[in-house]
Amino acid sequence: MRGVVMYAPGDVRVEEREDARIIEQTDAVIRVTAACICGSDLWPYRGVEALNGPTPMGHEYIGIVEQVGAEVRDIKVGDYVVGSFVASDNTCEICQAGYQSRCIHNVMMGSVGTQAQLARIPLADGTLVATPGTPDADLVPSLLAASDVLGTGWFAAVAAEAGPGRTIAVVGDGAVGLSAVLAAKQLGAERIIVFSRHPERQALAREFGATDIIEQRGDAGAAKVKELTGGYGAHGVVEAVGTEESMWQAINSARPGGYVGYVGVTHGVQLDGLNLFFTGVHLHGGPAPVRRFLPELIQLIWDRAIDPGKVFDLTLPLEEAAEGYKAMDERRATKVLLTL
Amino acid sequence: MRGVVMYAPGDVRVEEREDARIIEQTDAVIRVTAACICGSDLWPYRGVEALNGPTPMGHEYIGIVEQVGAEVRDIKVGDYVVGSFVASDNTCEICQAGYQSRCIHNVMMGSVGTQAQLARIPLADGTLVATPGTPDADLVPSLLAASDVLGTGWFAAVAAEAGPGRTIAVVGDGAVGLSAVLAAKQLGAERIIVFSRHPERQALAREFGATDIIEQRGDAGAAKVKELTGGYGAHGVVEAVGTEESMWQAINSARPGGYVGYVGVTHGVQLDGLNLFFTGVHLHGGPAPVRRFLPELIQLIWDRAIDPGKVFDLTLPLEEAAEGYKAMDERRATKVLLTL
Structure with a gap:
């Protein structure tokens, strides 16, 4: 699959990565339909945060479920899903109190790298929320925003x-x-x-x-x-x-x-x-418990009560991700949407 | 009047101070019936906080109202009162939201020095809460505790x-x-x-x-x-x-x-x-808005539902305040009550 990798400050490349696949039986693999670049991605891009060698990038995503592990009960292949930038079981006491981003089993999605064609989503049942159906194209940016910036x-x-x-x-x-x-x-x-x-x-x-x-x-x-x-x-x-x-x-x-x-x-x-x-x-x-708000936010977007997708002021194909990073770094863009 | 003055770290004296008197017409003057030494009084005593010359000490107090300014409406001469360590108008938006310790007109009682026979209480109507009557002797420590440590x-x-x-x-x-x-x-x-x-x-x-x-x-x-x-x-x-x-x-x-x-x-x-x-x-x-809780705490004490006065493990006459500071500094006492 194609995916974004940061090699060094200012050095972002789109290259072949190994296809995402099920590792734990609670995982899902989704085909990403849109991803984006986060303000926090600029910290390593600007050299403020250290990189440990070439790093797959991205933690915001929406997409269609391609595969689920044997223990996934609620999420189905074909579901159109939105997830948070932190995977969570949504059952522990911390999740139940609404702090899914600090779930006792949390996985930071930055470790997955969702600026890619496919993404492995750990703890799929706890992490992903299915939309009511396949969204109209104009809803895609807003649903993607729900995954991180709107939820945050x-x-x-x-x-x-x-x-x-x-x-x-x-x-x-x-x-x-x-x-x-x-x-x-x-x-x-x-x-x-x-x-x-x-x-x-x-x-x-x-x-x-x-x-x-x-x-x-x-x-x-x-x-x-x-x-x-x-x-x-x-x-x-x-x-x-x-x-x-x-x-x-x-x-x-x-x-x-x-x-x-x-x-x-x-x-x-x-x-x-x-x-x-x-x-x-x-x-x-702290890291926002976006999962807490996703069902409500998805509904507001679906009903066209809010249009948070307007924060995206630059849309680029995944292959041009490097230009997206540059535009955000130079403040030519507030938020970049990557299409796949 | 007699009152406690700190001259330098470790140097606490009881000496004649000018009698407290009405300065603003919203003031009251109370005859202090009990005062105490606060853990925060130990910061300057230990030299951790600087002193600006000889400093009257004390910000916790209960007592009997001796005099009120012309603009005091609710508090009467003869009332037995408990107040917080911060004087407050109890009418501004901050007070109304329950943050009287950060009242827009707040006066820190430490600037008054309540380890003394008399004390000027600014903004008397907003600051003082009258007890239902003259308390039995065994309730005095608990009412004093309400003034600061219990409220905090x-x-x-x-x-x-x-x-x-x-x-x-x-x-x-x-x-x-x-x-x-x-x-x-x-x-x-x-x-x-x-x-x-x-x-x-x-x-x-x-x-x-x-x-x-x-x-x-x-x-x-x-x-x-x-x-x-x-x-x-x-x-x-x-x-x-x-x-x-x-x-x-x-x-x-x-x-x-x-x-x-x-x-x-x-x-x-x-x-x-x-x-x-x-x-x-x-x-x-932050500085606790003790005033928010005083009516409830006074009632609980009056009903003997709680006995917070047990935190006092050393009682001394005002004249022996220096020994009280020493005992708290050396951790021989948790909390010292000064009788007057």
Whole structure:
């Protein structure tokens, strides 16, 4: 099968890889119909995260089930499926509490590499959710978004306690941040403040439900949120970047007792305990338990109630994945969809 | 009036201070009937926190109202009152959401110094809660505990989401940690695991509701919690120490998606963001909004449903405060009550 492999920072190739196959009897193999490039794929691309030799890439996917192991009960060959970027049994106490991304048997899909024609999905019954049927072509980007960025933004908005009467601020105008805006709107937030300096992203943020845009960053940005909220700060804040500056921008934008949902994969962040202590915020985040939200998100997409696929602003065939990485690295694209 | 003043690390004196008096018309002046020494008073005593010259000490208090400002409406002269260690208006949005310790007009009572015969209480109507009457002598320690350690432990247990069916671990066997055990029990926790190496504190922890005691610390301690909970970790953890080791002990004792309520005033803690990210815990803490819980706690004490005053294991007259500091510093006492 053809698949994306990263050899070194900036060196992404599409090449022949061994076909995905059933290893455990709880596995499925899917024919990937669409995959994408994640903001977190840029960390190794930029040399911020080390690579251990050539690495198959990708952890977001939708596709059609080609094969299932003997112990797979619910997922059938031919099902059109969406899965999360973490495989989970969906039966352990952690999964049952809604934290499937930290399932006691979790498998990070990054270790599989889903930017490929075929992908092995561990724990298929717990991981995959079948759509009601074969989706219309226009739904494919949105279903793919559900697999990671939408599910992640949704989790962040839930962690930020977005809801009626609430003011929610969003740090990060990438695909996850924009998805969090959409989620906050769906969850009923009254006011949604987005930090952004990019006209196109500002426009999509407004389309998704943003009511206010702030161009300042850091302490100045947080001060602006306080100014817009009677001196109190936002009820909840989504952090979707992962740097120390963005973390404090988020924390300091929240009011005391407010909620910060952080989903940017943190890099080089050391949180000063005493400063955090006196903010009095609720801090919750980590790898989003996308599986928790998939049934609801798939239905919203199927009903055309939401259109999260708009975060994709560049579509390329798998063979041109290298150009996709380059476009995201150079910020020419927010989010790249790879067709197969 | 007589009052406690700290001159330097290890140098605590009881001396004449200017009588407390009304400054703002929202103030009250109370005749303190009991005060105490807080674990956080030991930070400057041990030289960990700097002093700016001679400093009046104390932020916990109960007493009888002697005088009220012209704008005080609800609190009356003669009321027997309990207040929190943070004065609050109890009307701003932050207070109304239950975060009175971060009231937009908050005044830290440490700046007043309540280890004294008289104390000025700013924002009296928002800060003080009157008891149903003059308490019997045996209720005085418990009412005093409500002013800080019980309210703090209670908040931590609430932040740790203690409740029916839950396993709660408590890091810290000082007065706050022990109060959190009592709180977790009252809130219905099924299993309460306490980290402690002190036989007397272990005994009081069991009396307050602890079901398991762990003597290991750090990673070994956290591993023991996982072992006791089917490999998952506790549903919620209280952190009542404030060091980097204790923070990670607490975080790592919680299951993914679990709740960590931290109330130890953090000192020298730098939380690694990436490690925190992958734990997936909810982290919430800070200066406890004791005022939120005071009416309920006073009633529980008045009804003799709880006896949190047992955390005091040394009672001294105010004039012997220096010996009280010494006893707590040398761990001869868990918590010292000062009589007036």
